Amino acid sequence: MPVCTRRCLPDAFDTLGPDGPFAAQVPGFKPRQGQREMARKIEQVIASDSVLIAESGTGTGKTLAYVVPALLSGRKVIISTGTRNLQDQLFHRDIAQARRLLGRSVQCAMLKGRENYLCLHRLKQATAANDSSRARELQLLKDWAAATRSGDRAESSDVAEDSPVWMDVTSNADNCLGGECPDYERCFVNQARREALDADVLVVNHYLFFADLNLRMEGFAQLLPGADAVIFDEAHRLPETASDYFGSLISGNQIAELCHDTRDEELKERSGVEGLLLQGRRLEKLVRDMRLIFREKPGRFSWQACTGSEAFNDLLEQLENELGVYAGLLKEAAPRGEGLASCWRRAEEIQARLRDIAQDDAATIRWVELTRRSFLFRMTPMEVADSVRESLVASGKALVFTSATLTVGGTFDHFQQQMGLDSAQLAQWDSPFDYQKQSMLFIPENMPDPRDRGFVEAFSKLVKSVLQVTRGRAFVLFTSYRNMHEVEARLSGQLDYPLFVQGRMSRSHLLDAFRGEPNAVLFGTSSFWEGVDVQGEALSCVIIDKLPFESPGDPVLKARCTALEKQGVNPFMQYMVPRAVIALRQGAGRLIRDNQDKGLLVLADRRLKTTRYGDVFLRSLPPMRRVDDLAPVQAWFGA
Ligand code: SF4
Structure with a gap:
């Protein structure tokens, strides 16, 4: 050599x-x-x-x-x-x-975020709380803590990956005691960081x-x-x-956790600061009220839209005032112990961020994210x-x-x-890969525009006829849950192949189930467009409903597009199209994973052929043989 x-x-x-x-x-x-x-x-x-x-x-x-x-x-x-x-x-x-x-x-070393490692201090605290509903899992974690070298939760097989107990036995930057921690020397997070530095x-x-x-x-x-x-x-x-x-954020959970941790520390240290626990409960209620006034399902909303509501502004003001009072009480309690001092610092930090978000700043997009049970106030840089x-x-x-x-x-x-x-x-x-030989791109004629009412019905028919040709073995990738569920309902009982739909089980189980069944079909949204690797005949077809444009109502996207427009740039062509092209390339990339693979890509969005930006998408895809009719697809699969 x-x-x-x-x-x-x-x-x-x-x-x-x-x-x-x-x-x-x-x-x-x-x-x-x-x-x-x-x-x-x-x-x-x-x-x-x-x-x-x-x-x-x-x-x-x-x-x-x-x-x-x-x-x-x-x-x-x-x-x-x-x-x-x-x-x-x-x-x-x-x-x-x-x-x-x-x-x-x-x-060589691997380092993950701290929430991936068992926190010995919080494990002790959780065990001391004597909650019988978690006793079994905590005992398993104690046994594992004694045996593991890394403390990386990916290596723990006894406690389920999504068990809520992990929240209690992992740390975050807010509640880690750092150098003051009695378990600092044995701490898995610190050990991983030391190894990372070496x-x-x-x-x-x-x-x-x-x-x-x-x-x-x-x-x-x-x-x-x-x-x-x-x-x-x-x-x-x-x-x-x-x-x-x-960017930065403040979440309802952050405030609720602060109150929870303060209560634990106060019960331990007994600072005797009058009103501290009561004020914590007041804050927790405000956090719950803040989520409740939105009523909406999870989603993303512009700050401007939220501050248009009097109820929101009132609660925001109350939150600022009550946090100020809480921080003052915590300052009094802080000399009693590092735990309370750490809670005081957290309260001050949250207060400072809350002040920041109230400031209008052209370089920052302010918006609200609603999760099922909580809210996040977010600040995202314009660029x-x-x-x-x-x-x-x-x-x-x-x-x-x-x-x-x-x-x-x-x-x-x-x-x-x-x-x-x-x-x-x-x-x-x-x-x-030889895409000309290994693949075919089918863009059907006569599909309605994806924004038309009749699109989902036409798409459902298309999916059914394509699956008959490919004998299942397909991913159907959707740009929205709504479309996915509607197509599922329309095709219910009409497919001759096992159907797996996102949301019925975890992503990894769904993929295992798909791989385990011959001729299976999987319906999925964005999380299946990337990072999925199914080689061989099991995945012979990928069907995509629409070009994956982001929702124009999204507050971050909207703010960025407005800013580009002000600079004289066409936000659609310069920002939205390129982002959708990358997403489409990722989705299409699920098809051919090996030089033995053979597969059909179906893009049901007629805008590929009828708009001037359609060409940017087509030029960005691998050089596949293109057809607009099912007959050559049948011939190809028949062959
Ligand atoms: S230093 Fe922080 S992460 Fe490590 S054991 Fe202590 S509290 Fe947990």
């Missing part, structure tokens, strides 16, 4: 080549030119502290294309993934395998990375300064994550490009942004503008 003379080590290109350890030791591994080139490019970027945006089509093998140069680089590299599941997969599978094959002792290659997720970058939430700002390079996989998600984390430039690009580290879907209509402009990465190097590796 050729050897790099500079470091006397094989380079990433050769490591992934026909004479490298992967080809020699991994059954079925085939060297791929795109993967090797990408690995070489990333190796250069890491060595030269440059910035790279790289799109790498499905099947290129991009994970190894960045893992191998990261492990070989001899530098400190952070790899950030889109979700915690991907983080686990990358760390336990890809990195573990690559490290073994490379035979190099590179120190690691050569550290795996995080985007949420943690940006929380850390913004010095909020995690209260731990040491990740980036210690690294030489950061590689972001699933980078198409970054504008959204950055938006969330460069994140400047913040990314200042906090990330200006750091001078090597940065790699990669995903299978970064371009729109063949250019990176949209991603670059959103992220402030104007001077980055750009690279693109196409998928090695």
